[in-house]
Amino acid sequence: MLRYKEYDAVVVGAGLAGSMAARKIAEAGYRVVLVEKRQEIGNAVRCAEGVSEKWLLKHTGIKPSWISKEIKGAILISPSGVECKMDFPDKGLILERKVFDYDLAVMAANAGSELFAKTAVTKIAKISDDSDYNYLVKLEGFIDAEIKTKIVIAADGVESKVGRMLGVNTTVEPNDIEFCMQYTVNNIDVDPDYSLLIGGNELAPGGYVWVFPKGDRSANIGLGVVGSRCSKEKNADYYLRKFVKEKYPNGTISRVIPGADAVCKPLTNMSGDGFMIAGDAARLANPISGAGIGNALESGAIAGETAVLALKKKNLSAKFFKKYDKEVNESVGNTTKHFHKIKNVFVKLTDSDMDGAVSVLSKLDKKNITVKKILEIVFKENKTMLSILKKIIFR
Amino acid sequence: MAVKIDRQKCCYCSGCVAVCPVDALTLRETIIEVNENCIECFKCVNLCPVGAIYESNDQSKSTGAKNA
Secondary structure, three states: OOOOOEEEEEEEOOOHHHHHHHHHHHHOOOOEEEEOOOOOOOOOOOOOOEEEHHHHHHHOOOOHHHEEEEEEEEEEEOOOOOEEEEEEEEEEEEEOHHHHHHHHHHHHHHOOOEEEOOEEEEEEEEOOOOOOOOEEEEEEEOOOEEEEEEEEEEOOOOOOHHHHHOOOOOOOOHHHEEEEEEEEEEOOOOOOOEEEEEOOOOOOOOOOEEEEEOOOOEEEEEEEEEHHHOOOOOOHHHHHHHHHHHHOOOOEEEEEEEEEEEOOOOOOOOEEOOEEEOHHHHOOOOOOOOOOHHHHHHHHHHHHHHHHHHHHHOOOOHHHHHHHHHHHHHHHHHHHHHHHHHHHHHOOOOHHHHHHHHHHHHOOOOOOOOHHHHHHHHHHOOHHHHHHHHHHHHO | OEEEEOOOOOOOOOHHHHHOOOOOEEEEOOEEEEOOOOOOOOHHHHHOOOOOEEEEOOOOOOOOOOOO
16 A cells, blocks of 8 residues: 655644645655544544635635635624624635545645555654664554655644654643633524634633534534633533533534644744654644634645755755744744733633723724734733733833 | 543543643544553643543553443
8 A cells, every 4th residue: 555665754644734744745746645543534623613714725725615604703702791893804714624624635645645544653763864764654553564754744733742752842731721622503593704702711711712603503612721720520511511501502512522722832843853843733723712724734834845845955954944943933933922922911811801801892993903903902901911911022 | 540531421632642741641543542651640630621531549451431
């Protein structure tokens, strides 16, 4: 099944980052194999499935089968029920991740990448310096083999085990990760054009509740709780059950989707000798919103392009791959770092802080408002928070 | 004490894997495995979004359903 014993690149994880990277490398004509440890790519979904249209236009194009709903914006709702409707600058899409992920992996395969589902990477060993190949990679599952590769791209999602195999500490602290639960709820009344984002320390401590319309009578309804405020009894599922029971008592549940969202800084070192780490595995999800799709596509594409360049120049050194860190940081990493600092303040907001902030926001002109602007307004409501924020931004 | 996974509850999201400080947890398909690196810090027990991880006196290596 496996065509070769030696590869230019092995990409671990056929999610969005991995499939983008593998496609770029295959398009340049190099030997690449993309492995996914799950038996079905895209399944099970671990995502709220919202993304700005701009990322798809940039990286994948748009197919109707990938989209379950288009939305215009979001309605922020404060703990006491103050509402603020905002339109997104770009169209918002609620995806069908199961179809989207699958198709993206197939696009990589059609470009010439080998692709194997139900194949896990269980071990990575460094090969001595005088070889053309950097790593010996052990595959187990549908494919059982040991292959040599010049480059490893780790795109194995939030668990980020491959990074650890390569010597990078990817462990996340509980105060830097949101534990989430989401149900796809049917037979309910939803606003078809707007997602709802609801704050409140009773509803979702250190996180928020989202309602993303998925169809005319269904929605992805979920919430995140910051790890440091989770307990065995009061876990993410506990809070979501309570919320859905109260607000959507007649809703039926067609999908149960738990997940974890690292809301930390991106990894300080996203690359090294012959390897790069991309997407959620590189801790590139947005620490405020938890959104990870756009950053995964972007970092996956950059990893693929950097791999191609490294292979062309025959330079696989850690120094060369620093180029990857630099480009990812310039593109999405620095914003992620900035949002991480703001997140550390956000998780401390009281319910009355949130009420005041949404109330102020609702009175403003919201055309093309950015997340940054919103946050500045949010924190202006609270003098202590503002001074903390100023220290963060202007230090 | 040992860390055990209730497989009837676990939805294999792998969040526990991300927080494990000693790389003792591995997800393969629908199964979370706990290896001997575990230092019993029980971070994963408190964080699991569905309460599927529990402390147990049973030291035997099992990832089966609770009370199974």
